[in-house]
Amino acid sequence: MGNHISLAVLLCNFFHDLTVNGWLLLGTSVVEGETAYVLTQENTWFVLWNPRDGKHYQSYDSFCPLKTVDCLVNGENVWFHLQPTRKMPITFDVSNNATWKPLLPKGFNSDSSSTPAEIKYRPPQIDLVNHLQRRLEMKLKSCVMDWRSPHPTRWSPRCAAMLSEVMQKLERNPASDTIALEIDRLLDTMKDYKVTGFPIHMAYQDMSTVIEAVYNTRIHSTEIPGTEFALSTYIHPYPNHILSVWIFLATLVKHQHGVFYVPSVHKH
Structure with a gap:
């Protein structure tokens, strides 16, 4: 099945394929300890998805087992949570510089990396x-x-x-x-x-x-x-x-x- 990060990446890519705005979220859970979730946004609503069991929670749901959030990742950047406690619930507005610090500077051209835009698979003969x-x-x-x-x-x-x-x-x-x-x-x-x-x-x-x-x-x-x-x-x-x-x-x-x-x- 893979570990919690690989499952979260897989789920995040699935949402991306459905054109749903999403991020890989790294943090801690009261159940799993260090963990990875997927954060999706629809209009102004944010939803947290546990890739292990498929359960999802509203960002302010008190029953969500997610305890702290360390960073968010998508295809454009990595954002680090700046608040000392990093405890839930928090705001997921990554444009808020007082809460989130991006790893890459604004205007950074991610296409300049050596990562290919598409991986070509040769079909078996x-x-x-x-x-x-x-x-x-x-x-x-x-x-x-x-x-x-x-x-x-x-x-x-x-x-x-x-x-x-x-x-x-x-x-x-x-x-x-x-x-x-x-x-x-x-x-x-x-x-x-x-x-x-x-x-x-x-x-x-x-x-x-x-x-x-x-x-x-x-x-x-x-x-x-x-x-x-x-x-x-x-x-x-x-x-x-x-x-x-x-x-x-x-x-x-x-x-x-x-x-x-x-x-x-x-x-x-």
Whole structure:
């Protein structure tokens, strides 16, 4: 969810997109201690918004948990509250020089800064990502067979297809309860097998880093006769060439009903 400042910035930008006059407010609360709120103005009315729970208060509302105000921030300037107490309620008229001191002088050209007016995001190239996903899976299978040599490696396409579905769901919701739910479903489907394995989740850097992460699980090192293997990869692309990589390697031993060992999602 982010901390109180990032939530307040997000809410402030949301109001800005709605053309609502707003400021980021830094101060203290009787509930949270140091905190960040959003201040909006409509005509002569000022409203204080708590980004954590969405509750809002009129500036003179005695039930507002905000205790003191230190500064206000928007896209034009930063204003520091000059009053010694800084206690609520206060006036939010930033043109009042006796109450508010601006950081930047009047007439300062904010456009002269090096901050770009617009951040351009490159859309993901789906075809290239799908190609990388296939290459990565083929390479990992080849590595597993090499690591197990001279023992034969038998693959289970059925289980691999189910692992692929699991990883796509985990990308959408990587919470621990989601992992447990999906593992329970997989165990129910593969109830004739003892299944051992867990998902690896990491940002893509290069293929060798992924291979090392899979090798370090040591799942390939089993020597139980009749063991089958299932391996599946899933890459979810994000803008600006950011790739979320999931790898699921599991072993299956028939006629043994065991527990699927999932200590946690391994992040790298």
